Amino acid sequence: MQRMKKQKIQDILDAQNAAIDADMNNKGKGRLNYLLQQTELFAHFAKGDQSASQKKAKGRGRHASKITEEEEDEEYLKEEEDGLSGTGNTRLVAQPSCIQGKMRDYQLAGLNWLIRLYENGINGILADEMGLGKTLQTISLLGYLHEFRGITGPHMVVAPKSTLGNWMNEIKRFCPVLRAVKFLGNPDERRYIREELLVAGKFDVCVTSFEMAIKEKTALRRFSWRYIIIDEAHRIKNENSLLSKTMRLYNTNYRLLITGTPLQNNLHELWALLNFLLPEIFSSAETFDEWFQISGDNDQQEVVQQLHKVRPFLLRRLKSDVEKGLPPKKETILKVGMSQMQKQYYRALLQKDLEVVNAGGERKRLLNIAMQLRKCCNHPYLFQGAEPGPPYTTGEHLIENAGKMVLLDKLLPKLKERDSRVLIFSQMTRLLDILEDYLMFRGYYYCRIDGNTGGEDRDAIGSEKFVFLLSTRAGGLGINLATADVVILYDSDWNPQVDLQAQDRAHRIGQKKEVQVFRFCTEYTIEEKVIERAYKKLALDALVIQQGRLAEQKTVNKDELLQMVRFGAEMVFSSKDSTITDEDIDRIIAKGEEATAELDAKMKKFTEDAIKFKMDETADLYDFDDDKDENKFDFKKIVSENWIEPPKRERKRNYSESEYFKQTMRQSGPARPKEPRIPRMPQLHDFQFFNTLRLSELYEKEVRYLMQTHQKNQVKDTIEVDEPEDVGDPLTAEEQEEKEQLLEEGFSTWSRRDFNTFIRACEKYGRNDIRGIASEMEGKTEEEVERYAKVFKERYKELNDWDRIIKNIERGEARISRKDEIMKAIGKKLDRYKNPWLELKIQYGQNKGKLYNEECDRFMICMVHKLGYGNWDELKAAFRTSPLFRFDWFVKSRTTQELARRCDTLIRARKGNDADCVFNGSWGGLFLIEMGHKTPVFVGIC
Structure with missing residues (x-):
């Protein structure tokens, strides 16, 4: 069933990717036509390719560019289809009905610009000034594709981690028909999203961060995307960055960049963005720079004109132009x-x-x-x-x-x-x-x-x-x-x-x-x-x-x-x-x-x-x-006239010959006084039970005194200031002794591994069984364990997750108590028989079971009393070595889990009206003695 489900999902994904790849091939011609309309731009950046093709076609005369009749008919037919379907040049006069709220006129104009790019197979940069609703315009484009073109995705939005929540809220607010998935979290959360949510046919928009786009590229590259939208797109202004290289690996029909600052430093950044959008056109940074190398009297105006020619790929509007109702x-x-x-x-x-x-x-x-x-x-x-x-x-x-x-x-x-x-x-x-x-x-x-x-x-x-x-x-x-x-x-x-x-x-x-x-x-x-x-x-x-x-x-x-x-x-x-x-x-x-x-x-x-x-x-x-x-002024003159020289530092003079030659040869003199050695506070873990508060106070006092003494000396040496204020006192002899004593009182030799072993032993033996706990501790004597256990009982609430630790220990102690009560109850029953191995009788209920017999069950109860409840491996070995079951292959082939379940089944019983309850465990286990028999009868109900 699971395999069929996976295969169905894979078939949907393959069909979805195939449809997107087909659309990608079909949009190539529309893109070419649009670029040819930008005659000078296309001619300049594509002249290398054109010259190559001209060389190839040399000698063919007027037939070099002639198309066949079939190609011409196919082109006319495509134009007719576009004209009839209305896909050739769409212009919305009202916002899509799936968009909630009211779009402003300039936002609707921005949507029409995005639609025009889509229809021409072109990628673009939406670079409106901050606060003009770039997010809404982008979401409205996805809503338009959903409502008018029947394209539900998949689309991917890559944005800074801090804005992912805002993107999810805006999609839910403005276009609730889009199914959005936020792909973010720890490895376990991401695995769940990959397997359950990020599945073909289950989502329309994947919203993820820059880091996840890099880290989870294997999972995300399974999809062919309709639109990849990058928010804060100036993050890819460096074409050699890991993010820019990774984003180029994704298979997508369209790319849309969103940024409030399309360029912050130089024209090369603009080329990096355009190269990401149209790598086949803006393939060379040198060619792009050459386009702006203009000489002449009107060079400034010509640069402006050249930049305006890339505007078909970039929409940039200011609030002062479009938002007339905005206060100044x-x-x-x-x-x-x-x-x-x-x-x-x-x-x-x-x-x-x-x-x-x-x-x-x-x-x-x-x-x-x-x-x-x-x-x-x-x-x-x-x-x-x-x-x-x-x-x-x-x-x-x-x-x-x-x-x-x-x-x-x-x-x-x-x-x-x-x-x-x-x-x-x-x-x-x-x-x-x-x-x-x-x-x-x-x-x-x-x-x-x-x-x-x-x-x-x-x-x-x-x-x-x-x-x-x-x-x-x-x-x-x-x-x-x-x-x-x-x-x-x-x-x-x-x-x-x-x-x-x-x-x-x-x-x-x-x-x-x-x-x-x-x-x-x-x-x-x-x-x-x-x-x-x-x-x-x-x-x-x-x-x-x-x-x-x-x-x-x-x-x-x-x-x-x-x-x-x-x-x-x-x-x-x-x-x-x-x-x-x-x-x-x-x-x-x-x-x-x-x-x-x-x-x-x-x-x-x-x-x-x-x-x-x-x-x-x-x-x-x-x-x-x-x-x-x-x-203008002479800086040196100002300094000489107004500067107050700081006091000279007194230095100990050395009249040794070596020092004289060092100074003569301009070599380095004596080393400068070292900074004070700051006492390092040892790493204090909560499970070591130090008096952390008092130790911190003592260390802070000591460090504060040393640092301030050093800083005051530095300031006095470099800046003319008043006499330094009181910097406090160092640790007194009593405080120093107290610090050393506090360090000895803690359990500095106990590691995290020792602490975890101690906790597991407490769960296994109970907090009062010091000997049992010590048997589990390597390198610790019974006296050390006893001292630690005593402090642990008194100060366990100082641990970070003490409530979880105590719950685990109490759960283990409850198991031990339940086991003791079970063993006590079984022993009380068996003590009533001279030879329980032969005489113990078991009265079954309606569901006795056909595979186990009374002899087997009697042996199991007696052996549990001998070996102890919970020692299932030893019970399994006893069944295999006992001559009673030499030819009983069913019993000899049971696993420890199956034997444990059978034993629990025999122990669990219902309380009857005609029975005297001897034992009632915390989980409802009952041993009953029927009063109608001369000899006690052990009652087990399956």
Whole structure:
């Protein structure tokens, strides 16, 4: 039966795959016709193939391209069929009836674009801006195929793991007729899905993650797919990545890529996506790059025109174009000064790498300096040892020591008054920890979006949540927070696309209020140049492909980083005092609007000037130096005039000859003092029963003292700071003795294997049979086992899964108790006979059975009393060696399981009205003595 079922499923799968393969062959001609309509595009990328075919046809004259009459008739017939069936050019004026809800006009237009690609046998990229409903448009395409073309799949959606639940919900919500299966889970769950759910004819859409598409490619490649849809398609922008290579292995009719950022860095990424969609056309990256190598006066305009020619494969729309009813978005840059502590650390960071900043160094070192400076702009507590403590307390110092926190503390009450909801974004997750402490300190209801908060709770209209904390690094995960109307970018990303995605969390369909974006910026620091560069990057994007954000962008080079790091140094060195002002928040916002307007005007002029540059000269466009000589400054002069030299380190002088020659030959001198050796806390397992809480306290105290002493010394050596605060005390002699005693009290020699053996022995012998348990333990004396058993009885609740362990032990002890009671009851019966081997009588019920006889059953009961209940192997051997059953081949051929079942059958009995109950086991076993016989009768009922 099972084989027939498997064969039927395989037949369905073979028929399904054959139909899809046939469709794939049929769509080739339609694809060719469509590509020929894109004359220049096809001619350029396919000219190699055309030239080859022309060589082959050379010498055939006008007959070289002539088709036969049969071929012409077949083509006309196909065109007639397409015209009659309406499959040639479909345009929907209303959404498919299987799609629930109401699609917007531009979403219906997107569906028609997808249908046109389908009818022409072409793959495409749906690249609408985030928040325009790319998921709905994709699901509506599958619904259209289901309703109008009778195509139920199979389709495969490959997406980030965090969005799989959203995909399943959206399919169920918008197109419930589609049967969707989520292929995700541990090996056992995946095996069940493969065998029971991912079966031909049982599903329409398989939703899986990138990791599963790679790991389970063997199972997924059994199917020929109608559509393979890749969400967040920029994951395959590297054609050499494992994901990109794996996805090319799948057999499919159509491929659809979904991305809100079709290109983030360079034109080669666009080629990688197009190569995945149309490998036969965009086969060469060199040819693609050659297409954009344009020279002449109008080079910029020509690049734009060339990019527009790939638009038949790419649909890109912005909210500002299609969603007219969406409230506007207003961005304001709020500048703030630095606190005294921030200035101290900012100066110290520049001083530490003074030679790199002055002369320029490796790009990697400059990038590290830039990162440290940006941490200082965010909050000095991001540096280890900067926050006062321990004990660490949350107070006003958390706000006063960072300019941005002061600004945030002024801004949030104003936003709270007007009943706004706020999204705060930062790249640094540790900064989100600081913001959490601040929000708790001020008593604001907040939510940190990390997957633990339900969508209904966080996005409910009447929700008490006022602030949402998110990381900009978690972009593109389908998080919808349309009820929030204020976005605060605590720090800016190098890539402006990341910040745009963060803003789109609030500025999307469903937003009822005007969205305000506040971008925090620390004045006269590297952050000003990071923001300016981001604006310039977006301006260049707009030049290359209008509203497409597709620019030939380069990474930050060494010169750019050097200029960024140097920017604002004069202001930092000129004063140690805080530059945070006491201005009212309204005045700060007004100044921010003026600064934003100035930057916009500057970008407008920059856009006009940038037209004069070639695409490969964008590095010059990021030059931050002013052309006016009076605005330039001598960095070394600033340092020499304003720098306060740190105290010289006292070093022990060696006047040995070897040391003299080492210094003369510029060899390395004596090694620097090593960092303190941190005592390592031994790995403490729960089954070893250490006093973990107290040991942790002692180790933490010891480590905290050593680390803080070392950090204070380092800070004192590199930065001019006040005298270090009290760093606490080391462990006292009593505490050191207590630590050693606690380590001895635990069972450090007991391994996980010993513990598991102990538990199994407890199940077998019971917790009170120490001798029996010790017999199972290798390498442990009876005294050790007894000591461990005593502690185990008292502290077993400290184990992680103690309830499961105790249940197993109690179940084993119940078996032992039941066995003892059975043996006691059997012994009580047999003691009433002088010779039970011959005299024991068994009264059967109605179902005696024909195969076993009374002699056999009597022998079995007596032998169980002798050998013990449960020793079935010994019982089997006794039957085989007994002369009573020398020729009884039925009994001699019984297995241990069969003998055990027969014994249990003899023991189980019903309680009768005329019987005296001698034994009643916990599972209902009864031994009955009938009172009507002179001699006791053992009653067994089959």
